[in-house]
Amino acid sequence: MSFIGQFPVRLDAKNRAFMPAGFRRILQQSGDQTLVVRKDYFENCLVVYPAAQWQEEIAKVRAKLNRFDGNQQMVYRKLVSEAQEVQLDSNGRMLLPQALLDKAGIKQDALFVGMEQTIEIWAPDMAANNSNQPFMSDSEFADNLKKFMTE
Numbered sequence: 001m002s003f004i005g006q007f008p009v010r011l012d013a014k015n016r017a018f019m020p021a022g023f024r025r026i027l028q029q030s031g032d033q034t035l036v037v038r039k040d041y042f043e044n045c046l047v048v049y050p051a052a053q054w055q056e057e058i059a060k061v062r063a064k065l066n067r068f069d070g071n072q073q074m075v076y077r078k079l080v081s082e083a084q085e086v087q088l089d090s091n092g093r094m095l096l097p098q099a100l101l102d103k104a105g106i107k108q109d110a111l112f113v114g115m116e117q118t119i120e121i122w123a124p125d126m127a128a129n130n131s132n133q134p135f136m137s138d139s140e141f142a143d144n145l146k147k148f149m150t151e
Helices: 021-030 051-064 070-081 098-104 138-150
Strands: 006-010 016-018 034-039 046-050 084-087 093-095 109-114 119-122
Touching: 006 016, 021 109, 034 051, 034 098, 046 051, 046 098, 051 070, 084 093
Parallel strands: none
Antiparallel strands: 006 109, 016 093, 034 046, 034 084, 046 119, 109 119
16 A cells, blocks of 8 residues: 555535545555554554554554553553544445544544555644645755655
């Protein structure tokens, strides 16, 4: 699976969003219509995992988990309990839980961003290109890519 690109989306009154057509095709080809959504670990956005990808992610965490360490149990609990399973309906829409939308500051408009194995959903104002946001300007990107690739 390789989700790439950015797509603006408008949520309807019931918090349903159309999965962008290219992403929907990838999911249909994989046969995975079940998705898992949770708030990102570090950024103020939502992350959508195809169910198989979510299971891989959870397996990595579980492999390192010490069930006799209370702090690790709390981390695992937060990871799993804040995730929500959603389905694509026959029209290619998914119902996004209000609690997760609130955590990411998403109102009616959203930006779907392909991140290869996952899809991020951003409030458009959070994805604006300025120095306080997680997206880089074109010049910052070029400078950092050059530095990263020549190290």
